[in-house]
Amino acid sequence: MADDTILRPGLRPGAVVLVTGASAGIGEAVAEALAAKGCRVIAAARGMDRLRAIAERIGPACHAFELDVTDPQSTAGLCERLPAELREIDILINNAGHDIGGRRRFDLGDAEQWAHIIETNITGMIRVTRAVVPQMIERGRGHIVNLGSIAGLRAYPGGSIYAASKFAVRGFTSGLRADYAGSNIRVSEILPGTVRTEFARARLHDDEAAAEAFYDSFETLLTAADIARCVVFALEQPAHVVVSQLVVVPTSQW
Numbered sequence: 001m002a003d004d005t006i007l008r009p010g011l012r013p014g015a016v017v018l019v020t021g022a023s024a025g026i027g028e029a030v031a032e033a034l035a036a037k038g039c040r041v042i043a044a045a046r047g048m049d050r051l052r053a054i055a056e057r058i059g060p061a062c063h064a065f066e067l068d069v070t071d072p073q074s075t076a077g078l079c080e081r082l083p084a085e086l087r088e089i090d091i092l093i094n095n096a097g098h099d100i101g102g103r104r105r106f107d108l109g110d111a112e113q114w115a116h117i118i119e120t121n122i123t124g125m126i127r128v129t130r131a132v133v134p135q136m137i138e139r140g141r142g143h144i145v146n147l148g149s150i151a152g153l154r155a156y157p158g159g160s161i162y163a164a165s166k167f168a169v170r171g172f173t174s175g176l177r178a179d180y181a182g183s184n185i186r187v188s189e190i191l192p193g194t195v196r197t198e199f200a201r202a203r204l205h206d207d208e209a210a211a212e213a214f215y216d217s218f219e220t221l222l223t224a225a226d227i228a229r230c231v232v233f234a235l236e237q238p239a240h241v242v243v244s245q246l247v248v249v250p251t252s253q254w
């Protein structure tokens with residue numbers, strides 16, 4: 001008899017979920033939403049103090065886990081570093097990302113910052129996926145959700161490197177979906193417009209006032225909880241349905 005868990009949607013109570021970049025913003029909201037759905041959530045990022053506080057708030061369903069997606073050692077051995085009961089990851093949310101030093105015309109940019117954006121948003125996402133996907137293949141099921149952006153559909157002035165990174169997320173996600181088509185490993189991309197998180201503060205080197213002014217310049221903005229709802233929607237589809245791309249913008253954006 002077929003294992004009926006194969007036919008059940010990926011989002012089921014007890015499913016193990018790894019969320020990268022879970023110490024703030026969208027990742028934190030996704031961790032919270034999935035724990036509320038009964039998943040066992042591995043909340044991963046570099047900032048352990050914040051992760052521990054989040055895990056404490058969410059409760060025993062959430063495990064704080066130190067992970068720097070730009071560090072090959074940190075990512076390659078990630079499954080081995082997890083507690084035994086959390087090693088079989090059913091759902092991977094590739095969310096860690098930033099645009100440090102962004103919103104600058106290309107020739108005014110800083111090469112080290114470009115490299116870090118690319119290392120985090122592209123190479124890091126690929127590394128984490130490489131570490132997790134073999135056991136999904138072995139078990140014949142899994143769901144990978146990558147955080148793209150509307151910047152991966154159309155660039156804007158001052159965003160050449162960030163847009164390049166998010167175009168790459170779109171290409172990688174599309175390639176993964178093609179590789180695992182028909183295998184019960186589903187691959188989705190969520191492409192948000194502007195979301196009020198700590199993203200602008202990181203981009204603007206911790207200048208909180210400038211970050212607030214940036215967000216306040218929008219008539220409407222998305223919240224991290226809006227994106228968490230989109231992730232849950234993608235994960236809750238029946239087993240034969242793949243949300244390939246979900247583009248979501250606030251009413252003042254297009």
Ligand SMILES: NC(=O)c1ccc[n+]([C@@H]2O[C@H](COP(=O)([O-])OP(=O)(O)OC[C@H]3O[C@@H](n4cnc5c(N)ncnc54)[C@H](OP(=O)(O)O)[C@@H]3O)[C@@H](O)[C@H]2O)c1
Nearest residue numbers: 021023024025026046047068069096097194195197198199
């Ligand atoms: N906010 C928006 O308007 C928006 C729109 C579209 C798409 N997105 C995408 O959504 C994702 C989340 O962004 P956000 O808005 O939630 O930003 P955020 O509030 O700044 O959170 C970013 C998260 O990424 C983590 N992170 C950064 N570098 C990392 C690394 N090397 N290894 C592991 N974790 C790392 C940070 O944690 P630590 O610093 O503790 O590691 C933090 O938890 C990003 O991929 C972003 O590109 C955001």
